Amino acid sequence: MTHLPHLVTDLGLILGAAGLMTLIFKKLKQPLVLGYIIAGLLVGPHFSLFPTIIEIENINIWAEIGVIFLLFSLGLEFSFKKLVKVGGASSVMALIEVVVMLLLGYLTGKILGWSTMDSIFLGGILSISSTTIIIRAFDELGVKTQRFAGLVFGVLIVEDLVAILLMVLLSTLAVSQQFAGSEMLEAVLKLAFFLLLWFLGGIFLIPTFLRKASKLMNDETLLIVSLALCLLMVILAAQAGFSPALGAFIMGSILAETTKAEKIEHLISSVKDLFGAIFFVSVGILINPAMIVTYAGPIALITVVTLLGKALSITGGGLISGQGLKTSIQSGMSVSQIGEFSFIIATLGLTLKVTSDFLYPVAVAVSAITTFTTPYMIKLAEPLYRSVERVLPEKWQKSLNEYSSGTQTIGTTSDWKLVLKSYVINLVVYSVVIIGIVLLAARYLNPFITENVVNGNLGDIATTAVTLIFMAPFLWALAVHHPQKEAQGRIWANRNYRSLIIVLGFVRIAVAILFIGFLLNQFFSAQLAFLVGLVIMALMIVFSKRIQRFYIRIENRFVRNLNARELNEAAKMHHTLTPWDAHLSSFDILPDSVIVGKSLFDLQIREKYGINVAVIERGDRTIMAPTRNELVFPNDKLYVFGSDEQMEGFRQFIQTTIPAAANGEGEKEEVRLQKLQIKSTSALLHKSIRQSGVREKTKGLIVGVEKNGNRILNPDSELVFEEGDIVWIVGVPRRIKQLEGNTVEEVLQS
Structure with a gap:
């Protein structure tokens, strides 16, 4: 009889149980994630009624692959451009929720008598909501078009990035086993550096590669190339000291900016579903039912903390960001659960062997309970709002409405703000690129040249020359390029500020010189580096125009690649x-x-x-x-x-907008642009604007008058109304109609 490897037997058992549970949970209209977890529980070593898997170690490998493809898919849906477009309100709400839940999780763990590391990981587990569960619940309840749903989607985008940061920080903390502020800061800066470097390099190279190779790619080839890029970034992330899942997420977010994003997402969905199912089944396999019974009390407490903590923190964040009481409560009630990222963080603790065995099944049990409660929490949001509104003092409601309206103002951007912002962005972006080029040259290029081409000082000189060619465009951009020429020109026109502009210019040049020194210091002594540096600066001045043209080509390609998806979508419909x-x-x-x-x-x-x-x-x-x-x-x-x-x-x-009115929840009235015609019976006939009392009676403002075919914008208060005049008023329609009865015609125009 032919021997069948245990891996194949176990995989067949897992997929069979998962498939059966999928059908049952589809019939019950429950989240499939819970079905996978129960399937894992049934075929796991703690449940003997059904056949049991043989080698858990092999399943853990499949589960890790599942995490990689799960985060690759999340990256395809994430996109860093979406993060930039997320409003300040969603960012504030997400950050407040994460901080509050980290603290609540830690304190809850300490109250239960758990270790410091268990308490910290519990905070991380509770801080991230489930994107999959929320989106599915919104679809089933038909609330995706409501205002709060947009805010919640923004919160989930920010939380995805925070989850990646948490994974890095928790890994660092688990390895060091101490709260060293310098190590944590170093981990954050290292993450930011590599995120920016990989994103910039990826956007410059990958869309161009896909575009050049598009004629050679069918669905099969595109799928293989996408998976290859994903796994290459996984290897790169592991080499840099990060988790493999981070690399998958980054590559997904890079591919999300390409014109092939939707196609890749469609092709990868089956692979993601397969390995995602294996991951969630493996979550169930690791659960010990006896441990859940033993820790029933902590599970109940943590569930209550999750439901209340998330609802209150998001609601508070919404109120702080001026989103109104109703929208804030609806948002808070929507994110009161934990899901896939919580499992990944719990798995991380087990993998690093820094958390207790009971934390994993406790997290899964809390996730299962909060998943079931999610639809009911969303449905209860509006009744809860009405109850709060009834008991809330009128003075407080008025203050909330005024605060909400005040946050909806349109800000203006000064020239100084534009210039300084552009300088900071340039400094950060070009510094990351230059440092990345130098480090790659020192670690890989120099050993290759000295071992295979020419050794000794000649090898160092050759490495420096090649590196400098790649660095030159970015050094020029850092020292000379002005992305906000018009704003800087307006500032320069004021003699009082010219000295500051000159100082900023010298600072930029000084930073560029420091980077040249950083390069030379990798290969030469200080004296020789100084002399070579003078030669390099002289060459850069001589070839500045060529360097400028080369940089502009690089910048144009990057911008074209970054916006390719939007341009392609616009072209398809035009x-x-x-x-x-x-x-x-x-x-x-x-x-x-x-x-x-x-x-x-x-x-x-x-x-x-x-x-x-x-x-x-x-x-x-x-x-x-x-x-x-x-x-x-x-x-x-x-x-x-x-x-x-x-x-x-x-x-x-x-593009004409309705002025914000406390989200329509208070006593604010709708304001519109109205057209009122002066008739022979009008009470305004032969009266001046001042005498008419329009401002006092309607709380509105006369912004224009059409008189004898002539249009008068912002008319003088002494202008007298005549029969046939058309008066334009910005005000409340109801009040204006009371003023002139049926003579008012509402007009919608910008």
């Missing part, structure tokens, strides 16, 4: 139909646009602007040829057909 000069284009609807909540019939888009709405994209749903009764929701994408002039008018219309 086809000119000659000879009509009409085309199909798309518009993203902001949550505060004036058209949100209105039907296509009410908006009269075709009648007013001459364009047709062909398609509405809403999340994962595409509405073809929408009917006149279709409503426009926040974050919809409208595909419309028309000419350039018609598109411009429509764009200005949809």
Whole structure:
């Protein structure tokens, strides 16, 4: 009889149990993650009713591969550009929640009498919510289009990055076994350095490679190349001293910026599902049911801490960031669970052998309970808000509404802020690139040249020359390039600030010289380095124009690669139909646009602007040829057909926003631009603006008057109204209608 390896037997058992549980949990409409965990529990060594796996060590290898592909997939959905676009409110809420839950987890562990390391890892486990569970719950409850859902998605994006940082910090802490501030700071700086270096290098090289090789790639080739890139970055991350999962996440986030992102995500989904299932089943295999019974009390306490701590911290963060009471409560009630990252952090503790055996099953049990409670927490959010609103003093509600409105102001950016921000970004980015080039040259290029090409001082000189060629464009950009020329020119026009601009210029040149010294110090003595440095600076001055042109080519390629996905999507929907000069284009609807909540019939888009709405994209749903009764929701994408002039008018219309009014939750009233025509029966006839009392009666402001075909913007208060005049008022529609009865016609225009 042919011998069948235990690995194959165990894998068949795992997938069989996972497949059966998938069907059962699909029928019960419960999260599949819980089904996988239960499947692992049934085939694990602690449950003898069913066949049991033979070699757990092999399954752990499969599970580690599962983590790699799981984080690779999360990276494809993450994208660093999404992180940049996440609003300040989501960032504040996420950071407050992480800090609060780290503290609560640590304190809870200490109250239970656990060790310091168990308590720290418990804080890390409780601090990250489950993206998978939340998205699935939002889909099932149909709340993805609501305002709080956008905030929650932003919170999850920030938490993903924080989870990566936590994994690095916890690994460092586990190895050192002490709270050394210098080591923790070094770990954070090292992570930031490599993240930036890999992202910059990846965006410059990988999209270009995929674009050049696109004609040679079918689905099979693209899948293999994507997995190869993922595993190469995993190896690179491990070589740099990070976890393999970090490398997978980084490569996913780089590929997320390419035009192949959606295709790769589609191709990788089956691989991710397969190994993800193995990972979650392995989570269940490691659970000891007897330990869960033993620690039932701590599990109940930690569950309560998770539900209340996350809800209160996110709600508090929402209020601090000015999101209004209702939105803050809805957001807080949505993220009260732990999931996949919590399992990974718990696994990390076991792998490093720094946590107790009971922490892992406790974390899984808390995750299972909070996963079941998630839909109910989301449903209870609105009733809870109403209850809080009833008991909250009116004075407090008014203060919250005023604070929320005050945070929605539009800030202005000074020239100094633009210039200093550009200088700081340039300094950080180019410093990382230059240091990365020097370190690569010292570690890999110099040994290769001295061993295989030429040895001794000649080898060092050759290494320096090659390295300098790669460094030169970035040294020039660091010392000379001005990304904000217009803003700097306006500052230079003020003689009082010229000395500061000159000082900043000298600082940049000095930093560039220091980097040249850093390079030379790797291979030469101090005296020789000084002489060679003078020669290098002279050569850079002589060849500055060529270096400048080379840098601009590098910068243009990087920017083109970074924005390739957006440009490609725009190109797909922008086809000119000659000879009509009409085309199909798309518009993203902001949550505060004036058209949100209105039907296509009410908006009269075709009648007013001459364009047709062909398609509405809403999340994962595409509405073809929408009917006149279709409503426009926040974050919809409208595909419309028309000419350039018609598109411009429509764009200005949809970009008109409704002034923020405490999220619509308080007593704030809607403000609109109104048109009022002066008739023979009007109470305003023959009165001046001052005498009319419009400001006092409507709490509005007259911003324009059309008189005899002439338009007067911001008219003088002594202007007298005559019959036929059209008055434009910014105010509350209800109040203006009370002033003139049915003579007011609401007009929506920017």
